[in-house]
Amino acid sequence: MKVLLPFLLLCLASCGSPEPAAAPPDTHTADDGGLTVTEAPYGTTEDGAVTEYTLENEQGLRVSIINYGGIITSIYAPDREGRLDDVVLGFDSLAGYEGEHPYFGALIGRYGNRIAGGKFTLDGATYQLPTNNGPNSLHGGDVGFDHKWWRGRPLREENRVGVELTGRSPDGEMGYPGNLDVTVRYWLDNDNALTLEYEATTDRATPVNLTNHTYFNLQGAGKGDILDHEIRIHAERFTPVDESLIPLGELREVAGTPFDFRQSTAIGERIDAEDEQLGAGGGYDHNFVLDGEGNGLRPAATVYDPESGRTLEVATTEPGVQFYTGNFLNGSVxxxxxxxxxxRTGFCLETQHFPDSPNQEDFPSTILRPGDTYRSTTVYTFGTR
Incomplete structure (x- = not known):
């Protein structure tokens, strides 16, 4: 068995502005035009101290991220009456995130979603990955980016604040070729937009497909299911899958199927319909092929919770989005x-290239080569109506 190399780290963390006198020890706060970024201890792993970075804007929207797993631990968003609720699933402490969990809030890599048989061939060489999801490799393998320690530092620009996480995935980790250097930035502005920017470089050709796996419930985490949430997905096609959720290679029209969300529709309206694809996923767990072309931001989805009035709009530079409805949540967590x-008490909108792309010649390529830079941006904007 290949011995996994330790997760190497890049870049020195910066401390930013001096601590305010009222702050407790080891806590740091900076304010920039109604936007604040706060650092506070969140525990320790064998790789280093874990810090929680909290971004807040002048509307009171508050997002917290830890440098373990790049995890979004909470998002407090106002409802139509101005009341704040945490709208993402997760845990109260580091211990929960260190254990086994369904990727709550996590940074996913090297490869988000599934690779068939945990195997792919690149430039004449075949690579075997851990098969941690039935016969397939899922979300980077047994120890993906969701269980890595990242070096973090706060960020400030004129109209937004954020946190930057950096790290290296060494050659051979989880079977992937090449040293992959990764930077992820989380930004919050006063328009209630949370922007995730991903960058990566490599010294050998390797597949890369980075995403975030936050589970949303716009009523509030733990406040019931998400079946009454209404969703619109900007996609005329989706990628149907086999019984192990590997794409068949087809781009199927959503028209006339339970996958047609071109008009806003309650998530639960057709989720239990007699349909082979819904049966394969136990509900929605499918990649939607987003409308539009080019490398710029394109609309992916809009979600509305009639109970709270909260809305979530998602835009991305990625060609696809995985819509997942918490079908494997069962009360055990x-x-x-x-x-x-x-x-079904949370839903995910994982912006991405398509699942199993290294084995699907007709899908957009996910291969990153030396000298090139992987770049991807996703924006989650919160509102009410």
Whole structure:
């Protein structure tokens, strides 16, 4: 068995501005035009101290990220009455994220989604990855980016604040070729937009498909299922899958199927329809092929919760988005405030290149080569109506 190399780290962390006198030890706060970034201890792993970075804007929207797993631990968003609720699933402490969990809030890599048989061939060489999801490799393998320690530092620009995480995935880790240097930036502005910027470079050709796996519930984490949420997905096609959720290679029209979300529709309206694809995923767990072309931001999805009035709009430079409806949540995971996360109590919108692209010649390529830079941007904008 290949011995995994330790996760190497890049870049020295910066401390930013001096601590305010009222702040407790080891806590740092900076304010920039109604936008604040706060650092506070969140525990320690064998690789280093974990810090929680909290970004807040003048509307009170508050996002927290830890440098373990690049995890978004909370997003407090106002409802139509101005009341704040945490709208993402997760845990109250580091211990929960260190254990096994369904990727709550996590940075996903090297390859988001599934690779068939945990195997691909690149430039004449065949690479074997861990098969951690039935016969397939999922979200980077047994120890993906979601369980890595990243070096973090706060960021400030004129109209936004953020945090930058950097690290290296060494050659051979989880079977992938090449040393991959990764930078991820999380930004918050006063328009209630949370922007995720991904960059990566490599010294050998390798597949790369980075994403974030936050589970949203716009009523509030642990406050019931998400079946009454209404969603619109800007996609005329999706990629149907086999029984192990590997794409068949087809781009199928959504028209006339339960996958037609071109008009806003309740998530639960057709989720239990008699349909082979819904049966394969136990509900929605499929990649949608986003409308539009080019490398710029394109609309991906809009979600509305009639109960709270909260909305979430997603835009991305990626060609696809995985819409997942928490079909494998079963109440066995106890999260924030001691609440068990039951069936379909969260949804994910994972912006991405398509699943199994290294084995699908007709899908957009996910191969990054030396001298090139992987770049991807996704924007989550919160609102009410």
């Amino acid at each position: 106890v999260g924030k405030g001691g609440k068990a996360y039951a069936y």
